[in-house]
Amino acid sequence: MLFKQLCEPISSTYTYLLGCEETGEAILIDPVLPTWQRDLAVIAELGLRLVYTLDTHIHADHITAAITLKRESGSRIAHPAIDALPCTDEPVREGVPLAVGGIQIDPLFTPGHTDGHHAYRVGDRVLTGDALLIDGCGRTDFQNGDAPTLYRSVRETLFSLPDETLVYPAHDYEGRRVSSIGQEKARNPRLGGDRSLAAFVALMNELDLAYPTFIDYAVPGNRECGVCPADVPEDLQRYCRQMGDSRQG
Ligand SMILES: [Fe+2]
Numbered sequence: 366m367l368f369k370q371l372c373e374p375i376s377s378t379y380t381y382l383l384g385c386e387e388t389g390e391a392i393l394i395d396p397v398l399p400t401w402q403r404d405l406a407v408i409a410e411l412g413l414r415l416v417y418t419l420d421t422h423i424h425a426d427h428i429t430a431a432i433t434l435k436r437e438s439g440s441r442i443a444h445p446a447i448d449a450l451p452c453t454d455e456p457v458r459e460g461v462p463l464a465v466g467g468i469q470i471d472p473l474f475t476p477g478h479t480d481g482h483h484a485y486r487v488g489d490r491v492l493t494g495d496a497l498l499i500d501g502c503g504r505t506d507f508q509n510g511d512a513p514t515l516y517r518s519v520r521e522t523l524f525s526l527p528d529e530t531l532v533y534p535a536h537d538y539e540g541r542r543v544s545s546i547g548q549e550k551a552r553n554p555r556l557g558g559d560r561s562l563a564a565f566v567a568l569m570n571e572l573d574l575a576y577p578t579f580i581d582y583a584v585p586g587n588r589e590c591g592v593c594p595a596d597v598p599e600d601l602q603r604y605c606r607q608m609g610d611s612r613q614g
Pocket of ligand 1: 422423424425426478495503
């Protein structure tokens with residue numbers, strides 16, 4: 366399997382490219398609108414063909430490139446069935462692997478950051494979306510988020526994977542790229558060690574985070590699989606504009 370971690374710097378999102386070397390089929394997980402051309406260029410350079418895009422959840426901080434990539438490359442839009450987006454071509458759910466050539470992607474239902482969030486296990490790697498970040502986790506105060514639900518998703522579902530499983534998050538704001546289940550179990554300051562459910566809920570309630578800058582545009586746009594709303598103000602247009610062929614990783 367070819368595996369590449371691509372960075373979208375506006376929202377500090379990691380997009381993952383997985384490619385099957387035998388069939389040439391590829392998937393992008395959490396592709397971001399400003400970097401869709403860069404991602405397609407990387408796919409072409411590797412001699413691959415994009416057959417699917419897949420999102421971990423309905424994002425609030427960026428617009429997915431799913432529908433743009435479908436238009437430009439003919440890829441099909443895979444998305445968690447529970448979100449019931451009419452633009453989904455291939456609904457995914459826990460227990461039903463998605464095949465991309467010889468690659469098997471196992472969806473893991475991990476709600477709490479949003480109510481429809483899924484992580485994706487691929488062999489000895491897990492793409493954790495915003496459920497589990499390196500030394501952190503996604504917020505739980507929007508999109509039907511729920512701290513006790515996130516606690517259970519991480520501690521019961523993700524932490525039950527083997528310790529050596531590599532953790533690839535959807536974001537890192539400090540440029541870190543990879544962790545492991547063992548490392549997060551041991552030292553994640555929010556969810557690791559002997560952190561109790563009550564202590565986690567109290568911590569999440571006390572975060573007092575700012576209102577998300579782009580959420581009022583991102584959520585409706587992503588419910589259409591990545592249409593930039595017409596009323597995005599000028600100071601937020603960077604989330605919708607094409608960045609050009611910037612190869613940052
Ligand atoms: Fe998110």
